[in-house]
Amino acid sequence: MRTKLIVPGTAVLTLTAVLTLTACGTEQGPGSGGASDVRPAASFTGVHWSVDSVTVDGKKTTAPEGAHVLIGTKGRAEGNFGCNHFGADVTVDGETITVGQAQRTEMGCAKDVDAFERTMSEAFSGELKAKRSDRTLTLTTEKGDTIALTEQRPAPLVGTKWTVTSLLTGDRAASLPAGTEKRAYLVLGKDGSVRGSLGCNTFSGTAKVSASGSTITFGRLATTRRMCAPPQMTLEGELGKVLQGTVSYELDHRSLSLTGTTGESSGKGISATAS
Template identity: 35%
Template sequence: MRIGLLALALGVVTLAASACGDQTAQTTPGGSGSDDSQLEGRTFLSSSVMSNGKPYPLVSGTQISLWFPEDGRLVANAGCNTIGGEKVQLSDGKLSASGLGMTEMGCDAPRHKQDEWLVGVLEAGPTWKLNEATLTLTSGETVLTLVDKKVAQPDLPIEGTKWAVSTIYTGDVASNTAGMDKAFLVFADGKVTGSTGCNRLNGTATISGSEITFGPIATTKMGCADPLMQVEKSVLLALEGTVPFSIDSSALTLNHPKGANGLGLTGTAQ
């Protein structure tokens, strides 16, 4: 399956969260930050939803997410479509996000209804309060409690995690190929080991900050069916030279500086 990167980006909420002490909806006394700055650049995931004093059941397997990009927008997801709008207002402890738009992915009826419910909650102008990593939105009898994603789903360490390939980026296209998850990488002690999906691989991999510098990568020489050989080619191209990387929870992205070869990987602790 091949997906345009713009569409992929709409479906995935990924960014780094900033550290925060005890804060409320008001500007920190004596500080220069605004209401907006307390949420800016952070993603929050629902931990509970209450309505009329009782738990409000979300569709099985779904979770509410709210992302406050640094450009002042609000991006939300209730399990299917991505909800977003222009500048969100957060002054006086109130969240104002009228005129929200939504993508048009096909959803089953329960998730579509849940999308509409969340839009209604956000457009109603809920009050908000931030206490350390916990964000609470209150709209009438609805209370939505969310936790900073960096607390709810901490980033896996780059080293010692098994990273299975889930996406291959070629230019502006993201591809998913059957058997791709057979390819994986493990970083430890200045080295990378793993599999191309066909052959075993190993080589040097020096991690510095948010970059990995790869040395020559050696592989075994087995032959495989063409789809896996194409995966192998893409994996090896992505492991050349100095490559920026980013981690969001259990997702690792290798952003090759050439812009033509990149990998998305999903991690599991070993």
């Protein structure tokens, strides 16, 4: 799935330019002499971990929706601090993870989310001790601060509530208008229907997923007619351009992007997260 680097103002780059997932590091274990010396892959790698909370100096802060970490098996970790995406080199030795300096996007975030991101990025660095219990994982820093995580399974395209998190234009992305966060969403039904909210007004209609699994064709949407605040009307106008006709879609675990393919919607799109 495309992941965007979002920089304040108009300077916007693709995240892949910064977070190139090359083999910058390797997962390591003690010994290299023979098969008996190779330690099995850690049980917490290759898992999509949703961040529940971060506790620093005894103060627990609940994570915003969408914060997650994926510790790869090839020396990289990537995820989302709560608003901005990140990537970092990691070394795994048994139950110890050493996290290098993270590269991150620079999207403007709500004040409380921005505060959590700073806390999370500081905690998820340096040497961490990992302790897994069933579907939960606790990462502990050298100072004793902790990050609590829960394993999250992939979200299906149909039946999931997809909350809109950003607007896309070609290879660029922008945060939602201030005050409209977490208001817009859509749910695709098994019967070929779609329903949701444009940020203020609700809507319903038809949505046919192609057999190839790459496009969705939206029929004409029926919406309510409430008057909304200017930021909400701006968001509704942008979403209305996307949710019409045939759009391409990309589904990556618990993230979804929709991009228009024809007319005035061509190249315009949205990113959304399962909620």
